[in-house]
Amino acid sequence: MIPDTSSCLKWAVLLSQTSPEWLAKALADMDAVLLDHAHCEKKAAASAMSLVAGYSFHEELVRKMSALAIEELQHFRAVYERLVARGLSLGRDPGDPYAQKLIALARPREGRLTDRLLIFGLIEARSHERLALLAQNLKSPELARLYTELANAESRHAKLFVDLAHRYDDDAAVSRRVTELAQAEAAIVANLPVEPRVH
Numbered sequence: 001m002i003p004d005t006s007s008c009l010k011w012a013v014l015l016s017q018t019s020p021e022w023l024a025k026a027l028a029d030m031d032a033v034l035l036d037h038a039h040c041e042k043k044a045a046a047s048a049m050s051l052v053a054g055y056s057f058h059e060e061l062v063r064k065m066s067a068l069a070i071e072e073l074q075h076f077r078a079v080y081e082r083l084v085a086r087g088l089s090l091g092r093d094p095g096d097p098y099a100q101k102l103i104a105l106a107r108p109r110e111g112r113l114t115d116r117l118l119i120f121g122l123i124e125a126r127s128h129e130r131l132a133l134l135a136q137n138l139k140s141p142e143l144a145r146l147y148t149e150l151a152n153a154e155s156r157h158a159k160l161f162v163d164l165a166h167r168y169d170d171d172a173a174v175s176r177r178v179t180e181l182a183q184a185e186a187a188i189v190a191n192l193p194v195e196p197r198v199h
């Protein structure tokens, strides 16, 4: 099923839409997108495990984040095999300014878990939006199939993170914070250069 790019907007996580300029640049350099994407999936697995390490006393979180880490590693492998098949080599991770700027917004003590969950949720939601755009516009049916599958998974993950934030914090506090962080996310996207990468 072709993913619906507006689905994450419906539950009010993302406050902006990716520009057509991004889609054109991404489609024109899928090698660069795949390389960045592989690093994103690898970091998504590592982030899930960092929550397991930091909050090992929360049983539900440990179960869900360890399952997520496995799934993100499967995504990494799928994207990695695709880039190797194209004659590319993964190479060093050049870093992700988008994610770094967002993660820097997490409060240091009180509210830290809520913030980390919501920030990871926003990253998943933005990934979902962009992977879905690629799925809808890629010429290669095989690559479009892969991106459809991954876009649908990232939408599910975005919801998982927001649901977990509500599980461990007050509903009103989470709703307030998700709006603040979504505003910050939209501003970060608007101020970053448009490049052929996932974020």
Ligand SMILES: [Fe+2]
Binding pocket: 041, 044, 071, 072, 075, 150, 153, 154
């Ligand atoms: Fe993923």
Ligand SMILES: [Fe+2]
Binding pocket: 044, 072, 124, 153, 154, 157
């Ligand atoms: Fe994900």
